[in-house]
Amino acid sequence: xxxxxxxxxxxxxxxxxYQHVHGWPDGPRDYSKAARWYEMGADRGxxxxxxxxxxxxxxxxxxxxxxVLAHKWLNLAASxxxxxxxxxxxxxxxxxxxxxxxxxxxxxxxxxxx
Numbered sequence: 001x002x003x004x005x006x007x008x009x010x011x012x013x014x015x016x017x018y019q020h021v022h023g024w025p026d027g028p029r030d031y032s033k034a035a036r037w038y039e040m041g042a043d044r045g046x047x048x049x050x051x052x053x054x055x056x057x058x059x060x061x062x063x064x065x066x067x068v069l070a071h072k073w074l075n076l077a078a079s080x081x082x083x084x085x086x087x088x089x090x091x092x093x094x095x096x097x098x099x100x101x102x103x104x105x106x107x108x109x110x111x112x113x114x
Contacts, residue, residue, distance in 0.1 A: 034061075
C-alpha cells in the first residue's frame with residue numbers, strides 16, 4: 001500500500017528533512033537522517049513532522065517498520081488537523097489488530113511535547 005497526499009514545505013536548508021526523503025535537489029535519499037529531523041520536530045509537537053514521522057514508521061524508511069508508532073504519530077497529527085493524517089492513520093489501522101490500536105492510542109494519550 002502506498003500512502004500519498006499533499007505535503008507543505010515547512011523547512012529549508014541543508015538539513016531539510018524533506019530533502020532527505022525525496023533526494024531534493026539532486027541529492028541522495030537519506031531516510032535515517034530525515035527520521036531524526038522529523039522526530040525532533042514531532043517531539044516538540046509539530047503536526048507536519050508527526051505526520052511524516054508516522055509515514056516513515058509505516059513504511060520502515062529510516063526507522064524499523066512499526067504500525068503502532070506510525071498510528072501514534074499520525075493520531076497526534078490528526079488531532080492537530082494536519083491534512084491527510086486522518087486518512088493515513090485510518091488506512092494503517094485497517095492493517096492492525098485491536099490490541100495494536102489500543103496500544104497506539106495509549107501512547108498518543110500519554111505523549112507530552114519535549
